[in-house]
Amino acid sequence: MTPERYQRLREVLDKRQPDLTVLMENVHKPHNLSAILRTCDAVGVFEAHAVNPTGGVPTYHDTSGGSHKWVYLRVHPSVEEAARLLKDRGFTIYAANLSQRAVDYREVDYTRPAAVLLGAEKWGVSERAAGLADADVIIPMMGMVQSLNVSVAAAVILFEAQRQRLAAGMYDRPRLDPETYRRTLFEWAYPREAAALRRRGLPYPRLAEDGGVVGE
Known part of the structure; x- marks a missing residue:
């Protein structure tokens, strides 16, 4: 050393940032999960959360750039348990979910304890998980597709959180x-x-x- x-x-x-995180619900593909962890590292997330019913979450992939060594990944047996832990810690859970109540992701105050809930690649956030979220957010789309790849969506939202936190001076001292x-x-x-x-x-x-x- x-x-x-x-x-x-x-x-x-x-x-x-101990009060900024992601909760990944059944994100199965290693390259997606690894890419999300890489973004977490880039914006300063301390600990990420994942739910996978098979009991294992594959994270070691070239896409991660070694970020699995720097971002702790806590795996939960159910989305209910994960949500309960986060809420007990004071987090507001924002689901990346296309719904009637969804707001533009830029309207959220990410300087408060925030967890971004991301769903499986094909199906998105499940109804069960969406019911546990405090609010839904969307990334406005101007083309034919309705949504982005889950790892890209995570990056867009997390870098907005970083922008807000930089402006608020939240990276200026150890937290x-x-x-x-x-x-x-x-x-x-x-x-x-x-x-x-x-x-x-x-x-x-x-x-x-x-x-x-x-x-x-």
């Missing part, structure tokens, strides 16, 4: 709590060592200002 690499990790972590920041920084800097310590049930050591381990 060079001091330069360590500083780069801290710069990225300083901009992570993770100190313990989460410390833990994540060690896992990013020393992933193999972190995995070994977790298996043994041991705490992570403290890191020095140059990225070295205190006490070594």
Whole structure:
């Protein structure tokens, strides 16, 4: 771990947004899920959420550009459980869903805790998931097609959220709590060592200002 690499990790972590996320409902295709995670990394999402009834979510794909290492993906057994957790944390859930109540995605205030609900590639957000959302958003389309690819739609909405948050100064200071920041920084800097310590049930050591381990 060079001091330069360590500083780069801290710069990225300083901009992570713990109150901006996505909830992917049955997004099966690896290239789509990986592309969404790549966008999450680009806009500073700290943790993403997914629901897949098969029990596994394929994320390792060239499209991700390695972003699966930097964005935590929490997999839930049901959309109800995922929605409950997010709402308990204070998130408003916005479904990317063509409906009578849908509003232009740019009319939403993304500076408040926001989760973007994205549906399966072919069917979109299910009726069950839509019923759990607080609001529906749409991306206005001027052509013959009614919607964008799910990963493209995610990028459009998330970069609007980034635009609003940049204007509000929400990237100007670290927003993770100190313990989460410390833990994540060690896992990013020393992933193999972190995995070994977790298996043994041991705490992570403290890191020095140059990225070295205190006490070594």
